[in-house]
Amino acid sequence: MDYRGIFKVLSLIGMTLGLFFGFDILVGWIYHESVTLFLLFDMLFIGLNLVIFLLLRRHAVVLKIRESILVVNLLWVLIGMAGAIPLFLYTPVTFSSAFFEAISGFTTTGATVYTDIEHLPHMILFHRSLMHWLGGVGIIVLGVGLLSVINPTGSLSLFKAEATGIQIEKLRPKIKDTALSLWAIYLLLTLVDTLLLKLFGMNWFDAVNHAFSTLSTGGFSTKNSSLGYFQSPWIIWVTTFFMMVSGINFLAHLKLLYRDTSGYRSEEVRWYLLLFLILGGMLTAVHMEIGGDSLFHASTHAFFTIASVMTTTGFATIDYATWSHLAVAIILLAMLIGGNAGSTAGGIKVIRYVVIFKTLFAELKRILHPKAFISVFIDGIKLERHILASTFGFFTLFVFTVGLMSIYIYARGYDEMTAISGALAIVGNVGPGFGHVGPAENFGFFSDIDKLILSIGMIIGRLECYTVFILFTSSFWKRF
Numbered sequence: 001m002d003y004r005g006i007f008k009v010l011s012l013i014g015m016t017l018g019l020f021f022g023f024d025i026l027v028g029w030i031y032h033e034s035v036t037l038f039l040l041f042d043m044l045f046i047g048l049n050l051v052i053f054l055l056l057r058r059h060a061v062v063l064k065i066r067e068s069i070l071v072v073n074l075l076w077v078l079i080g081m082a083g084a085i086p087l088f089l090y091t092p093v094t095f096s097s098a099f100f101e102a103i104s105g106f107t108t109t110g111a112t113v114y115t116d117i118e119h120l121p122h123m124i125l126f127h128r129s130l131m132h133w134l135g136g137v138g139i140i141v142l143g144v145g146l147l148s149v150i151n152p153t154g155s156l157s158l159f160k161a162e163a164t165g166i167q168i169e170k171l172r173p174k175i176k177d178t179a180l181s182l183w184a185i186y187l188l189l190t191l192v193d194t195l196l197l198k199l200f201g202m203n204w205f206d207a208v209n210h211a212f213s214t215l216s217t218g219g220f221s222t223k224n225s226s227l228g229y230f231q232s233p234w235i236i237w238v239t240t241f242f243m244m245v246s247g248i249n250f251l252a253h254l255k256l257l258y259r260d261t262s263g264y265r266s267e268e269v270r271w272y273l274l275l276f277l278i279l280g281g282m283l284t285a286v287h288m289e290i291g292g293d294s295l296f297h298a299s300t301h302a303f304f305t306i307a308s309v310m311t312t313t314g315f316a317t318i319d320y321a322t323w324s325h326l327a328v329a330i331i332l333l334a335m336l337i338g339g340n341a342g343s344t345a346g347g348i349k350v351i352r353y354v355v356i357f358k359t360l361f362a363e364l365k366r367i368l369h370p371k372a373f374i375s376v377f378i379d380g381i382k383l384e385r386h387i388l389a390s391t392f393g394f395f396t397l398f399v400f401t402v403g404l405m406s407i408y409i410y411a412r413g414y415d416e417m418t419a420i421s422g423a424l425a426i427v428g429n430v431g432p433g434f435g436h437v438g439p440a441e442n443f444g445f446f447s448d449i450d451k452l453i454l455s456i457g458m459i460i461g462r463l464e465c466y467t468v469f470i471l472f473t474s475s476f477w478k479r480f
Contacts, residue, residue: 005061007052009071010078014049017079018042020134028123035123037089045082066476069467076459079106083131090124096448103455105131107462108344110219110314110431113444117224122205128220129212136216136344137186185253190215193242200234214242217344219314219431228317233300236317240307244276247311247339266379268340268351279334280306286327310334312346314431316439328434335430346429346461348398354378355391397465402427405457412450426454427461
């Protein structure tokens with residue numbers, strides 16, 4: 001195991017993260033807030049990582065898949081601790097609560113421990129949104145771009161350890177170029193969302209923060225009532241649009257730059273949009289029946305809610321948990337779906353459902369025609385057996401993790417709805433659930449131990465199970 005290489009990569013990303021924290025300090029300075037402690041911490045954090053990097057500057061890093069997996073796991077713990085310290089210094093929470101909030105930020109879960117968000121310092125509000133934004137497209141993708149400077153041949157293994165989906169696709173000759181191009185698309189969409197939110201009535205601070213949370217499909221807001229604070233339906237529709245855009249594979253957006261729209265015509269995107277329209281339409285009908293609202297008002301909140309839950313963003317305009325049992329069932333179904341592979345959304349991902357159902361139908365055909373050769377195709381491409389096995393394996397691990405987390409929460413004395421929806425919201429990186437963790441509630445009531453365990457659940461979900469569970473296999477620690 002190349003431990004020196006691991007520390008060199010972590011120090012490089014740590015320095016970059018510290019530089020990004022400088023924007024938090026700048027926001028605090030603009031709003032005349034005390035930034036001394038934050039500045040001192042950030043200088044020490046950057047300095048420590050710089051010292052480690054300089055000590056290892058002559059070490060040639062060659063990351064294999066085993067080292068890359070360890071880097072990814074360690075990174076999410078370390079950035080969680082780094083992101084927690086400013087929260088611990090400037091808000092009245094324990095370090096466990098601050099760590100939970102930071103992990104929720106970087107994993108773009110959006111579950112919060114804060115009750116009165118609007119009284120937090122501006123730099124802390126921005127800090128929460130910035131963690132979302134950095135974690136959204138993956139701080140590892142940024143690391144891949146930086147890693148190419150010191151390790152041109154090892155970037156792909158690091159990208160594989162973090163990347164979501166059923167397979168890796170490169171559009172540029174070098175993985176570094178793909179990573180940096182994805183960041184450029186991410187930044188462009190963030191800027192456009194910010195300008196539209198400002199146009200429709202938000203101030204600049206709220207617009208930037210909500211754009212960060214939207215494009216990352218995170219869900220942290222600067223208001224206690226989330227997007228419900230803003231009365232403009234156009235703000236809600238703009239946010240709905242960008243949540244759905246962020247739930248689409250970013251490689252599809254990147255292809256568009258080369259005038260290639262094939263990414264938007266993939267089976268996954270077609271099913272993703274179809275499910276959104278069906279569930280949004282169903283929830284609109286339920287909302288009109290229960291609340292007696294107009295079609296425009298009901299569809300505004302219904303489609304926003306489905307987009308928020310389906311893309312695992314977690315924004316809310318109203319407390320949808322009170323709409324009806326049928327509405328809750330529809331929303332719970334949307335929670336189970338998730339966005340596209342290669343997007344900033346969490347969850348199981350639409351492509352995996354497509355693969356699973358096609359495989360099941362193929363098996364049913366094979367029972368009727370045992371001598372036939374029946375293959376599974378996605379977008380006209382035959383899927384290899386290892387991809388099918390990996391997809392079913394992930395689904396099993398996801399259900400297993402949600403089940404364990406549900407049992408834990410239930411054993412702690414909470415009701416079934418809180419346990420099941422809370423576990424799904426944590427592992428699926430959704431944010432709000434139902435019961436005690438509904439859209440009008442928060443996670444602050446959990447004990448410190450609970451929050452640490454829930455934080456592990458968020459990391460497992462963000463790294464899509466395999467990357468974490470492989471650490472518990474004996475073969476990982478043996479030479480291979």
